[in-house]
Amino acid sequence: MELVLEYVIRGITEVFFTPEGVFDWLPIIMVFAGLMLGIAVGATPGLNGPFAMALSLPVLIWVFGVNNEALLPILGFLIGLMKGATLGGAVPAILFNTPGTPDAYLTTLDGYPMNLKGEGPKALKIAHLSSVCGDTFSDMVLFLTAPVLAVLIESILDLPEKAALIILSLSFMAAVAGNAPLKGMMVGVLGMLLALIGSTLSGYGPRMTLGILELGNGLPLSSAILGVLIIGEVFIAIEDSARERLQRRNAVRSPVRGDNRLRWPDIRRILPQIGTSALIGTMVGALPGIGTTLAATLGYDVAKRLSKHPEKYGTGIPEGVAATEAANSAVSGANLIPVMSLGIPGNFAAVFIILAVESVGDFTLGPHVFRFTEIKVIEGYGTIINEDLVIAFAMFTLMVLANIFNWTVGGLFLRSLGVLARVPKSIMMPVVLLITLTAVYAQDGGFIAIWVVMFFGLVGYVLRRLDVSILPFVIGFLLSPRLEELIRGGYSASGGDALFLLKSPLALAFLGAAILILFFAGRRPQRRAG
Amino acid sequence: MPKSEPDRRKRTAPDPWDIGFGAVLLAGSLLALFVWFPADIRGGFFHVNAIGRSEPGDAFFPVILASTLALLSAVQLALAVLRPRPPAADAASGRLTARNLRFLVIFIAITATGLAVMYWLGPLVVWLMRAWGLSDAEYRHLSDTAPYKYIGYVVGGFLMTLGLIVWSEGRIRRGAIVTVVVVLAMAITIFDLLLTNVLLPPNAEF
Structure with a gap:
């Protein structure tokens, strides 16, 4: 236990102090800046967290470089962005009935009617409170489960099992x-296959x-991922806005001004929905590939089923906003559980955390991170320590820091957007295209x-239009080099x-489960993706 | 109301898009296995390393992946033919319509025009200046000198971005023009003035 505490303290110190022992403002400022930008991005229809993370990463690398000292400021900014964007999505949903992302659609169900009753600011306060509660709970679960899971995995999995686990994750x-x-598979x-080019x-x-x-150095990784994730979405959004220009949905501005103060009885009223949805969001988030939309849908649905007055949902009640926002925000922390413990990204935001870690410094994510090596100082040699574990705890510290900013100033900023x-x-979309092309160039x-x-x-674009999820494509592209090393290593070792x-x-x-998952999932009735 | 026979047949008829998806990827993976990889991977399926041990070569993993893809594609193809699923509620879902293809053509035309202007305008201006005796420098000597380094990026970027906005809005608005100009100025400030060792398009090409 003492050893764990020692690593935790070193992780916290890593964030707040330079190696020379001077207090370091930079990571704190970067988390704050990332969070604020994230909230602004989330509040802008058409933009989202992974979008902004993708565009920020190259700029951050230019500014801070790729040495070990650059990692925490860069990760701080990206973590802030990730958390802020989830929160910011409530603004267009509540004020303008414009869900920027599919999960925000659920927020419009009660958020926009509240706005029409003149309670828009109150709905935003509820969204903020529920979102930070869900997010904080999810982070706690991450801090507790990722190390345990990683230690378990590292102790029982060898090369063939790790390779099979990647195949299972992809299948899932x-x-x-x-x-x-x-x-999808x-x-x-x-x-x-495409990731192997060059x-x-x-x-x-x-x-x-x-x-x-020009492909001799391999396909530029971030350009390829930006292409599928961002430009594919830009294609779709431009096509949709060209099509929708004749049938715009006009949001109504309410002339009514209701009671917009959030008092303790209001908070007490929504606490059960926040608690249930935080739990649902965390469980959904911990499984790779299941996004915020399902979490928000389940959160809203369960809250409605458990309510004594389910008929009031959709008419503009705080419980509806709380249930959705707590659930979709609780996904973001838990989504890092497979990243931290397995090195497998479960969603798009996690893809960019992995890209940042792979591009900057010597740190790599995966189960090996949580080896609690005995810390020993050897005269004339230095300190024997698992530096990766220190960075992992520093990452957790950055997340806590982002939550503190989110609790304190996030709400105020949110309501001004x-x-x-x-x-x-x-x-917005053509501008994003121009900036993306400039950045990758x-x-x-x-x-x-x-x-x-x-x-x-x-x-x-083609995959989206064919209704095929792009997540397995991106994850396959990202994990291919690792799977090749594991398969080659396993083959040679055998x-x-x-x-x-x-x-x-x-x-x-694992392989049997991968096949069974595909088999049973293929038998379910067809539905629209999203 | 009971469904008529043609209706029922239509509901369970094989979906050409499901068949096409499997067929295209099956053909692609077979082409990769038998044409692309033999011509484009110099290391074999196995190779002998420096200490004389045989280990997986550069073709090892690509062949495994392409074979897996071929197998999955064949399964997809077979399922699409033998066990067709009822179509999704949205008729436009899961397929590329003629409207999508028309969009792609216009989108690519606007983007390609913008990028072509971005690539060629700077060198063209310098070439004209040389032809008229106004300068004796070549573009590659001026590719890090204002205003030459901005010409292609600003004009090409402006045309591409404004073109897409005008197309999707169906009109030209002053606000859109101002936005594009401000974004270009910001991009130049960030990528050219604030960041060192970074070149705006197309200046790294010359």
Whole structure:
């Protein structure tokens, strides 16, 4: 226990002090700036957290570099962005009946009617309170479960089991993240295949480059991911806004001014919904691939079922706003559980946390992080310590810091952002396209990055239109190099046994589960993705 | 009301988009296995390392992935033909419509025009200046000098962004023009003035 405490204290110290022992404002400022920007981004229709994280990452890398000292300020900013954007999404939903993201649709059900009754500011206060409660609860669960899970995994899983676990995760994401599990798995494998372009492990020169010299260093990772996630969405949004220009939905501004103070009886009234939804959001978030939409839907549905007056839901009651916001915010912390304990990103925000960690410094995420190595100071050599574990606890500290800012000033800032919710998507999306193209060009130093981002944007557009989830594609693309190393390593370690994956009972169980998940998910009735 | 026979047949008829999805990826994976990889991966399925031990080569993992993709695609194809699912409620869901393709063509045309202007305008201006005897420098010598380094980015970026806005709004608004100008100024400030060792498009090409 003393050792755990020692690592926790070192993690906290890492955030607040430089190696020379001087108080360091930078990570604190970066968390604050990230949170504020995140709230603003979330409040702008058409923008969301992963969007802003994707665009910020290259800029942050230019500003801070890629050494170890840069990691915490960069992670602080991204964590702030991630949390802020989840909260900010309530603004357009409540004030303008414009859900920026699918999960925010549930917030409009009661938030917008509250606004029509002149209680818009109160609805925003409820959204803020519920959101930070859900988020904080979810973070607590992350802090407690990720280390335990990681230690467990590290002690029982070897190369074949880890490889099989990645396949199982991909299969699970394909099954739950979209409408067509088999197609999801296919695009996951396709993503893995494309990620190998330009790489080599045996020194014979870059493979699969199609003779394009610029691909000799591999596909620019962030350009490819930005393409699928951001540009694909930009394609869709521009097409939709061109189509919708004749059928715009006009939000009504209420001339009524209701009671907008949030008093203790109001808070007591929504506490059960906050508690239930925080639990639901955390459980949903801990599973890779299941997003905030399902959490918000379940949170709202359960609150309605447990209510004595379910008929009042949808008419503008605080419980409806609280149930949705607590559930979707509780996803963000728990979504880092598979990242921290397995190194497998479960959602798009986690993808950018992993990208940041892989691009900056020596730290890597995964079960090895939580090895509680005995701290020893050896004269003339230095200190033997698991630096990765210190960084992990520093990351937790950054999350707590973001929550503190969120509790204290997040609500005030949130309520001042009504104007952003009026920015039309038709202007925002082309601007995002221009900034993205500029950023990838500057980052990767050439038009090849622009072609890559546009090509992958097209892939993202086609997959979205075909109703195939893009999450397995992105996760497959990101995890492919690791899976290749595990498969090659496992094969070599087994002495060249082609069936090495099937020789371990646990790996066999994981693979069997992957197939069963796809099989049963494929038998469920067809529904719309989203 | 009972469904008529043609209605029932339509509800369970194989979906050409499901079949097409499987067929395209099956053909792609087979092409990769038998044409692309043999021509484009120099290391074999196995290779002998420096200490004489055989270990997986560069083709090992791609072949496993492409084979898996071929297998999954074949299953998808078979299921689409043998066990068709009832169509989704939204008829436009899960397929690319003619309207989507028309959108893509216009979108790509506007974007490609903007990018082409971005790429060529700076060098063209410098070439014209040389032709008229106003300068003897080439673009690559001026690609980090104002105003040449901004010409392509500003004009191409402006055309592309405003073009997309005007297309999606169906009109030109002064607010949109001002927004695009402000965004371009901000991008230049961030990517050119504040960040060192970073070049705006297309200046790294020359």
